[in-house]
Amino acid sequence: MNLKDEIHGGCERREQGVRHQMSTTIPTGTARVCAGEYDSALIGREFVHFKGGRYRLVGYAKDSETCETMVVYQALYGDGGLWVRPAKMFFESVTRDGRTMPRFRPA
Numbered sequence: 001m002n003l004k005d006e007i008h009g010g011c012e013r014r015e016q017g018v019r020h021q022m023s024t025t026i027p028t029g030t031a032r033v034c035a036g037e038y039d040s041a042l043i044g045r046e047f048v049h050f051k052g053g054r055y056r057l058v059g060y061a062k063d064s065e066t067c068e069t070m071v072v073y074q075a076l077y078g079d080g081g082l083w084v085r086p087a088k089m090f091f092e093s094v095t096r097d098g099r100t101m102p103r104f105r106p107a
Contacts, residue, residue, distance in 0.1 A: 038069060038087050046076065046107035050094055053077060054107060060087065073104075 038060055047055050054076040061070045061084070071090040075081050094103050 038071075038091075042106075047073070047104040048107050049104055050096065050101050055083070055104065058082065 040060070042057050043059050045057055047057060049055060055073045056076055058072040058074050061072055062068070063070055063086075069087040070084050071087045073083050073085070073090070075083065090104055092103055093100050095101075
């Protein structure tokens with residue numbers, strides 16, 4: 001195992017003939033890492049959670065154990081905390097009180 005595999009939990013792999021690998025560089029001021037099939041143009045955009053909170057999508061990352069793409073986002077209220085959520089969950093729809101809506105919608 002090389003140092004890169006040790007650092008990234010072995011997320012370098014082959015899947016369906018496409019090579020996926022962790023980025024070793026993070027541009028200053030962003031967390032633009034491993035966007036995968038998710039749109040990197042969304043980085044820096046504001047989103048509104050279905051419960052009303054406002055967030056900025058900071059970037060994408062990979063879970064070191066599962067290699068799942070995660071969304072890194074920051075609250076635009078309170079202490080401005082950073083949060084991580086699986087990308088599939090961030091972009092999915094939720095149903096509340098019989099109404100289906102995006103979990104996070106662009107502001």
